[in-house]
Amino acid sequence: MFDEDCSSLSAETHGYIQYGLQWQTQGYTERKIRYANEPVIYYQFATDGSGRAIRVVPDGCVDLLFRCDPSRPSALACGTVLKGTEISLEPNAVYFGVRLSYGLSLLLPGLPPKEIVDVQAPFEDALSQYADMAAKLAGRASFPQRIALFERDGLRLVTGDVRAAGIVGYCLATMHRTGGSVTVRELAADTGYSERYLRTKFEHSLGFPPKLYNRIVRFQQALEGVVRGVAPLSDVAAGGGYFDQAHFMKDFKSFSLMTPSQIRSMITAPRT
CATH class of the missing domain: 1.10.10.60 (Homeodomain-like)
Structure with missing residues (x-):
């Protein structure tokens, strides 16, 4: 019988690969950090001026995606897609992303993953208590600084007892x-x-x-x-x-x- 107190929810996993974000953007960089053995992938990239669509693929995760424009900061909570899909992002923009493991995706406060399957929802609506996160991240100059800020102000989103x-x-x-x-x-x-x-x-x-x-x-x-x-x-x-x-x-x-x-x-x- 399943026992919540002794279940192993280690997030050893293959993938969480989003090749479109890596190869169809500019200056892509990422860093994986584990919190209580749950992997979180921080990443950053820039879009060019073409406005071309970017391919995303199913991975079972929720991504928090922030546009780091100090004059027009914005953020999306992106659920997993269920088939290969193309999405549109703002041209000539810098984006900072946080890809949560499947375990942490299940624990987002007030945001069941089922509500954003195949959806990119406005972050301030889905997670209103973090509505100022995009503006804060846009005010940071570098990828490491943005990770540090997210760890400080969004720690609850990347930690938790996945049991x-x-x-x-x-x-x-x-x-x-x-x-x-x-x-x-x-x-x-x-x-x-x-x-x-x-x-x-x-x-x-x-x-x-x-x-x-x-x-x-x-x-x-x-x-x-x-x-x-x-x-x-x-x-x-x-x-x-x-x-x-x-x-x-x-x-x-x-x-x-x-x-x-x-x-x-x-x-x-x-x-x-």
């Missing part, structure tokens, strides 16, 4: 630990709850079923293999838990808007 995420958090941890290969039936046997109950809890907390979350975990694991490795794509597919190449290609293109080969070509192409 409070309950049964859904426990299941997500298991999904990440198994690379998305655990079935709902196995989760039910592990926790002592019925499959129907687990699906209901996922819909209530995340807004989508556990089977889709498993697919997102597998995709992010495969994306990491495509982006960071030189292994043949057949090996990447097998390592990501895909039973055949056709299944791998279909899922990958749906989630990324590109084929694995196109992404590998993108890695070596000159940045524009």
Whole structure:
């Protein structure tokens, strides 16, 4: 039976990769910091003047994205997308982002992840107690200074006892630990709850079923293999838990808007 007091919610995970933010922007930099073993990715980039859309992919996380313009600061709370999507950002702007782990995403005060699935919500509406955060961050001159300010004034957003995420958090941890290969039936046997109950809890907390979350975990694991490795794509597919190449290609293109080969070509192409 599942026990909240002894559940392990370590956020060891494959991915949280957003290649569009890294490769379709200028001066991208990031830093991963762990808070009680939960990874938080701080990142910063600038957009060019073209106004072109930027690709985002499913990762199961919530991003807090701040435009650092002292004259027009703004912020968005961005839920996970469920398929490859293109978003528009302000041209000629500097952005500072905070990508929360899946565990911390479940603990955002007053903002269930299900309310912002496929949505970029105004930060001041979603998290009104931090409405002045964008202006404060815009007033800092450097990436390290912005991280330090966020840690000081937004500490509650990047820390917390993820055991409070309950049964859904426990299941997500298991999904990440198994690379998305655990079935709902196995989760039910592990926790002592019925499959129907687990699906209901996922819909209530995340807004989508556990089977889709498993697919997102597998995709992010495969994306990491495509982006960071030189292994043949057949090996990447097998390592990501895909039973055949056709299944791998279909899922990958749906989630990324590109084929694995196109992404590998993108890695070596000159940045524009």
